Amino acid sequence: MVKVLIMEDEEALADVLANKLTKEGYEVSIALDGEDGLKKLREIHPDILLLDIIMPKVGGFEVLETMHADSELNQIPVIIVSNSGQPVEIERAKSLGAKDYLIKADFDPEEVLDKMRKALSNISESVSDSDKAAEELGETIKESEGQESPKKPVAKGKESSSGTGSGTAGKIAILVVEDDQFLRDLIVRKLEEEGFDAIQAVDGEEGLRLSKEKKPAIILLDLILPGMDGFDVLKSIKSEKSISSIPVIILSNLGQKDDIDQGIKLGASDYLIKAHFTPGEIVARVKEVLKKK
Numbered sequence: 001m002v003k004v005l006i007m008e009d010e011e012a013l014a015d016v017l018a019n020k021l022t023k024e025g026y027e028v029s030i031a032l033d034g035e036d037g038l039k040k041l042r043e044i045h046p047d048i049l050l051l052d053i054i055m056p057k058v059g060g061f062e063v064l065e066t067m068h069a070d071s072e073l074n075q076i077p078v079i080i081v082s083n084s085g086q087p088v089e090i091e092r093a094k095s096l097g098a099k100d101y102l103i104k105a106d107f108d109p110e111e112v113l114d115k116m117r118k119a120l121s122n123i124s125e126s127v128s129d130s131d132k133a134a135e136e137l138g139e140t141i142k143e144s145e146g147q148e149s150p151k152k153p154v155a156k157g158k159e160s161s162s163g164t165g166s167g168t169a170g171k172i173a174i175l176v177v178e179d180d181q182f183l184r185d186l187i188v189r190k191l192e193e194e195g196f197d198a199i200q201a202v203d204g205e206e207g208l209r210l211s212k213e214k215k216p217a218i219i220l221l222d223l224i225l226p227g228m229d230g231f232d233v234l235k236s237i238k239s240e241k242s243i244s245s246i247p248v249i250i251l252s253n254l255g256q257k258d259d260i261d262q263g264i265k266l267g268a269s270d271y272l273i274k275a276h277f278t279p280g281e282i283v284a285r286v287k288e289v290l291k292k293k
Contacts, residue, residue: 001027002120005046007037007063008081009055012189012279013104016182017050017112034058038066041073048119050112052104053082053089064096077119081112083278104278165217165246171197174286175216177207177233178251179225183274187220187251190279191286204228208236211243217293218286221268223252223259231266238267247289251282 004026008014011032018028029044031037035057041049053060060082067073078098080090085103093101100115165173174196178184181202188198199214201207203226211219211233219237223230230250238244247269252259255273263271269289272282 001025002048003027003029003044003046004048004050004116005029005031005037005040005044006050007031007034007055007060008050008052009033010052010278010280012186012193015189016185020182032056034060034063037063041067041076045072046076048116049076049078050081050116051078051098053080053084053093061092061096064093064098068096079112079115079119103275165215171195172290173197173199173214173216175199175201175207175210175214175219177201177204177219177225177230178222179203180222186279187282190283194283194287196283196286202226204230204233208233211237211246212240215243216246218289219246219248220251220282220286221248223250223254223263231262234263234266234268247293249285249289251277 002025004021006014006017006028008017008030009032014030014032018030021028029040029046031040033056037051037055038058040046041063051060051063060080064078067076067078074097080093080098080101081104082089082101083104085101090101099119102111102115172195174191176184176187176191176198178187178200179202184200184202188200191198199210199216201210205228207219207221207225208228210216221230221233225233230252234248234250237246237248244267248267249270249272250263250268251272251274252263253274255275260271269292270285272285277285
């Protein structure tokens, strides 16, 4: 079984990656800081390493330097997954042996798996089965990206008697309207870690329906959605008296000034470009909007 070590201090991201890889037959270990990561590198000697750069205790570059100087560790393929993406940083990482470099806020699971396949293809024949597993997972994701996202059970928040954004067990309810399952899972997990009740919708119609039914405290809204797009959802929310006061934060990769201006004009409280924000930063912005509310 192919062993993968994920060194990532953002636990939500590490867990989502680990869950996907585990389902495909990989043996996955996680280290939440560089010090623990170096210890696990020597203990389990993984077949591949997914490495963040900014980590507590020991940073990613120090990990790379240690591996580069160690004859046993320097054969392990390393893929960097980080928000540090300056050209000088990328060149430094590659000079220390990293096989590839992904910007954390701007990648999708298929890209991670594709780069893992390429890195793993250069190691011994004993791990050839990993290529097949990664390819199958990549194809599954590619098929889902080319179709409307399948309906999946939605985490239902219990509406409070006052209908003012209270969810299950009195938690503050946040509605996430996002058709990208990978990103949605990351945001939902982070929200739940922070004590929120995360409600999910995978398309515009479902998002609008749940807005009316659950009356969440805040709505995180993608713009490019199957069927009814985010702009139309936003128009409908702001024209419906019972939910028009709910703050809506647009979360989209549409970053043109016209798109941003249109979103704000239609009543969005904030507009975040997906590629510029980590799940943790998105949740921080949710908290800011809640304070203003």
